[in-house]
Amino acid sequence: xxxxxxxxxxxxxxxxxxxxxxxxxxxxxxxxxxxxxxxxxxxxxxxxxxxxxxxxxxxxxxxxxxxxxxxxxxxxxxxxxxxxxxxxxxxxxxxxxxxxxxxxxxxxxxxxxxxxxxxxxxxxxxxxxxxxxxxxxxxxxxxxxxxxxxxxxxxxxxxxxxxxxxxxxxxxxxxxxxxxxxxxxxxxxxxxxxxxxxxxxxxxxxx
Numbered sequence: 001x002x003x004x005x006x007x008x009x010x011x012x013x014x015x016x017x018x019x020x021x022x023x024x025x026x027x028x029x030x031x032x033x034x035x036x037x038x039x040x041x042x043x044x045x046x047x048x049x050x051x052x053x054x055x056x057x058x059x060x061x062x063x064x065x066x067x068x069x070x071x072x073x074x075x076x077x078x079x080x081x082x083x084x085x086x087x088x089x090x091x092x093x094x095x096x097x098x099x100x101x102x103x104x105x106x107x108x109x110x111x112x113x114x115x116x117x118x119x120x121x122x123x124x125x126x127x128x129x130x131x132x133x134x135x136x137x138x139x140x141x142x143x144x145x146x147x148x149x150x151x152x153x154x155x156x157x158x159x160x161x162x163x164x165x166x167x168x169x170x171x172x173x174x175x176x177x178x179x180x181x182x183x184x185x186x187x188x189x190x191x192x193x194x195x196x197x198x199x200x201x202x203x204x205x206x207x
Contacts, residue, residue, distance in 0.1 A: 005060065009089035009115070013038040014061035015052050015082075019073045023201025025122055026141045026167050027105065031075030034207070035066060040083040042109050042129045046147060046173050052083040067096035076100075080116075081107040090116025110135040125158050136161040143169040143197055146180050152187055159193070169197035 005011060015038040022032045039055030040047075051057065070078050078097050080090065086108050094104045094116040105120040110131025114121075123139035125131045136142075139162045144155035152170075159168055170187065172180035181196075188194045201207065 005055070005088060007089060009092040010063050011060040012063055012066065012088055012093065013055040013058040013083075014066065015049075015058040017066070017069065018207050019075065020207050021201065021204065022079065023204070023206070024171060024197045024199050025143050025169055027077075027079075027120065028197070028200055030077060031073075032077040032079045032105070033070045033073050033075060033102075034079045034081060035070070037080065037082045037085045037088065039087050041087075042084055042111055042126045044126050044128055044145075046145075046175060048174065049083075055083070055087075063093040063096060066093060067100060067102075070097060070102055071100045077103040077105060079105045079107060084109055084111060086110075086112035086115065088115075094118065108135075110139070114138060123158075123162070127154065131158070133161065137163055139163070139166050141167045141169060143171055145171050145173050146184055147173040147176060148180075149183065152183075155194075168194045170194050171197040171199070174199055174202060 015036045017035050019033050022028055022030050038052050038058030040053045085106055097104050098117060103119040106118050107122045107124060109126045110123045111129040114135050120140050121138055122141040122143055124143045142158055142162050170184045172184055184196050188196050
């Protein structure tokens with residue numbers, strides 16, 4: 001990360017922000033303001049936002065401004081995603097959002113230390129850079145992207161590390177969903193502690 005990003009998280013590399021309907025996981029169907037930060041070194045080959053990987057491509061933006069803008073929308077929930085948002089210190093931004101009574105949600109691979117104050121933590125572990133064991137107990141939702149058959153066994157490994165109340169989701173990787181979705185359906189019926197998550201925003205044709 002060559003940007004001089006302040007350690008206190010008051011400036012963050014903002015790739016995009018948009019108001020939409022959450023498309024996947026536990027909070028599907030709810031209005032939310034998405035804040036996508038640039039910067040990721042996890043490097044999933046099927047990532048659908050590879051342009052988020054290089055933080056230098058995205059302007060350093062004041063966390064105060066991000067929070068102010070988020071507050072102008074009727075849906076008082078913010079999803080911070082990336083890239084990998086936990087590369088940065090999230091304490092300041094989440095404090096500013098929560099001062100405005102905005103719920104704070106994060107989507108993270110768990111590969112970096114946890115910072116920030118969160119109403120909902122969606123952990124989406126990646127094989128390319130495993131989550132830290134000190135993060136998995138805090139996950140409210142474990143969302144595993146299934147790209148091939150071996151991912152089921154891998155998903156079970158992480159299901160053992162989260163809390164008993166954590167929601168468990170299997171989500172087909174979009175480009176292989178025709179092939180993978182029937183496997184997930186069978187798996188969830190045989191292992192009902194899991195639920196299926198679909199990228200409904202792709203069907204709705206929204207961001």
